[in-house]
Every structure is written in structure tokens, then in C-alpha cells.
Amino acid sequence: MHFALPEDLQQFQQLARTFAQEYVAPRARKWDADKWIDDELFVKAGELGLLGVYVPEEYGGCGQGLLAMAIITEELARHCGATALAITAHNGLGCGHIKLAGSKEQHQRWLPKLAKGPELAAWCLTEPHCGSDAAALTTRAEKKNGGWVLNGQKLFITSARRAAVLVVMARTKPEGGKDGISAFVVEKGTPGLILGEPEDKLGCRGSDTVPV
Template sequence: MNFELTEEQKAIQHTIRDFAQQEIAPRLMEWDENKQFPVELVPKMGELGILGIIFPEEYGGAGMGYIEYALIVEEISAVDPSMGLTVAAHNSLGTNHIYSFGSEEQRRKFLPPLTTGKTLAAWALTEPGGGSDAYSLKTTARRKGDHWILNGSKTFITNANYADYCVVMARTNPGEGKAGISAFVVEKGTPGYTIGAPMNKLGMRASDTAELFFEDCPVPAANMLGKEGEGYFNALSILDGGRISIAAMCVGIARGAFEHAIRYAQERAVFGKKIYQYQAIKIKLADMATQIDAARLLVMRAAAMKDAGRDVNMESAMAKL
């Protein structure tokens, strides 16, 4: 078992760390205070391969794995979790659902602009009446000729206002239970598809989050992802990869806080000594470092298993905890 990163992985880590410090850190307080999504960062992240890190080069991606992806999300989140969340929702959820369950024609159509940073992806499962309880969703899709007509709403959708493509789960056959849910790519500008104002949040306010509304919204039948009735089960599979990225984001947040704590301990003096010189503070910092490293190891284990094609349902959930 090798715990060392490869030279390429270390280079990626350093590149993203520099990017976060140079492009995000100087303005992150401004963006957060103004609840402003920094759309100008999207093409820059696309150029670095951040928005297509886990997808094959033939679709415009970087052709790398979940270990590299987790490293990227951690580095960005250590500076600004708003951007870490943006990257995670785009890669793990919206874009990955298209890649994992879309047809070859759908991949060729939707993936290149997503993996290269020309636009973002959103993923819409959560509804006002149910978040983690995905099975309770009320949004419906009714077949009408060569279209499906969507009606309903979604809430707390990351990247909502800036995504040209949103993967939406809807109930296509109410009488079939879990097998009655399907997934669709809804394109921005489709009649009957409206996006609410950015939601007011306690934190990560530079991440775009909004409600979605569907009122007799016609979606081409060709935009259904996978087979009819597979949406619920496919969504659960997608969430496994999503948990890895959210866990990496949390490690980044913790590491960023730890680095601030270290700097403060080195600057603050009481009774003639810097506070890091006191045993009580050393113990606190040691505990923090140990817990962060343990959390990172859980993330890396789940990422390595994902790259090996193994089931990570339990491991990704443990990492996220």
C-alpha cells in the first residue's frame, strides 16, 4: 500500500494551490460578502482541466482519476469552499451523470463544453419537500410525442443560474415506485424552465444556489439519460462519487482553518511568549492536524477504490462523515 503521491499528482496539487492563491484568495471576501458568483473563473478553471478532471480526453477531459480530483477540490476549498463546491457539483454530479449514463451521442453533444469550461453543469434531485429522501420527489414528466413535459420544482441546486445543462430527476411513472423515476438533460432557455434568484445562505455565498421551476417544460425524448425508470438508481450511484468530492471539500475547509490557526498561534503573544509555545496550544494543534490527516486518508481510500472500479457506497459515506 503506497501512501506517497506520484510526481504528477504533486505537480497538480502545487498548480491548483498556486491558482487558488493567485486567482481566488485576493477577492474571495468580496465575492462572499456580495453573494457574487465569480463567473470569470469558469474558463480559467476549464483551461487548467479542473472542470473535466475525471473524464476521458476524447470528450475534452483531463483523463485523470478521483485521487487527482480529490486533491484539486481540497486545494481549492482550503482557500474558498464556494469554489470547491462549484467544482464538485459540476464534476461529480451533473457532468458525471451524463458521462456515466448518457448515450455516445449525448456524450459527444454535452460533454465537450462542460469539460473545457465553456459552461457549467447542474444536477437537480432535491425538492422543497425532500432532500436526502430522493424517493419522495414530486416533479413529473409526461410523454407527449417526441418530448417529455416536465412540471414541478427543485431547490438548493448548485450552479443553477450559470449551467447551460441541468440533469433533472422526474417521476415518469407514478405507479412504479422507485422504478418510476427517470433523468433528463434540461437545456437552459427551454420554454417553461425558470431559475429563481440566488438563495441567501449562511456561508459559501459565492457558490450559486437557486430554485428551479418547470411549468409544462418540453424536453426532447432524446435528452433522457439512460433508460426510462432508471433515474433513481443511477442517481444513487452518482451520489457515491459526489460524497468523495464533498469529503475532500470538508478536508480543505478544515485544513484552511488549521493553517489560519497556526499563523495566529505564531503571531499572538501572551505573558511574553507566542501562544504556540504553550503546551495547551500545542496539544490543540496536534489534535487538529491528526484529525485532518485521518479524514484525508478516508477520502484517499475512497478515491483509490473508485479509481479501481470498486463499490464505494460505504467508504464514500464514511469519508464524508
């Protein structure tokens, strides 16, 4: 069996490795102490294509898949778990969900911006009473005046404080378990969107983990 990576992924691996060694590693300790990764990391990551891994090339991304994401995560996590967490959550959760299930209008509006950075996409599923059991979530979404009003609380949301958009899972039908849940793109600055104090974690402290 042949396990070697294809050439384009080897190049991706080398790019992520060099970035992690030369830029991330010397700064990781400071970011951990500050409990905040400098914005510049996300500017540079955007320039290198690390914020648009799943984003199609027509929207300014790399059009890559899960294997590329795993390779990048491995290279970043070797030097800084917080950087790996922030970049992986942005690509795989927030940005990935918009790419997977968003409308064409949402793709055009958000994917080019998110692939460029430095603002990220956060993803809000977990609630104070449910994590693994996601179908038990109680955040509600109600149609009002031609739009939607969301009410509820989310917990442990990665990069909520540096997100341009938050993808929020909410219940559109009181019944129906997982089938009554939809995802909404909520913009930073939306009235009523309140971000709490970041968790004081034991590790990965540069990545903010926030109640919403």
C-alpha cells in the same frame, strides 16, 4: 503501506494549489460579498482542466477519477468554499452524471463544452419536500409529441444560474419508488424552465443555490 500520490496526481495537486493560492484566494472575499463568483474564474478553471476532471480525454477532459477530484476540492476549499462547491458540483454531479449515464450523442454534444467552461452543468435532485429521501421525489416526466415534458419544483440547486444544462431527476412512472425515476438533460432557455431567487446563505455565498 505506501500513501504517496502517484506523480500525475501530484502534478494535479500542485496545479490546483497554485491556482487556489494565486487566483482564488485574493478574490474570495469579494465573491462572497457579491454573492457571485466572476465568470473569469470558470474560464481559467476550464483552461487548467478543472472543469473536465471526469471527462474522457477524447472529449477534451482529463479522464481522471475520484481521487483527483478530492485533491482539487481540498486545494480550492482551503481558500474558498464557494469555488470548491461550484467546481465540485459541476464535475461530480452535473458533468459526472452525463458522463456516467448519458448517450454517446449526449457525450459528444455536452462533454467538450462543459469541460471547457465557463458555463457549467447543474444537477437537480432535491425538492422542497425531499432531500435525503430522494426516492420520494414527485417531479414528473411525461412523453408528449415525441419528446418529454417535465413538471415539478427543485430546490437548493448549485450553479443553476450559470448552467448551460441541468440534469433533472424526474419520475417516469408514478409507482416504483427509486426504480421509476430517470435523469433528463435540460438545456438553459428551455421554455418553462424558471429559475428562482438564490438562497441567502450563511457561507459559500459566491456559489448560487437556486430553486428551479
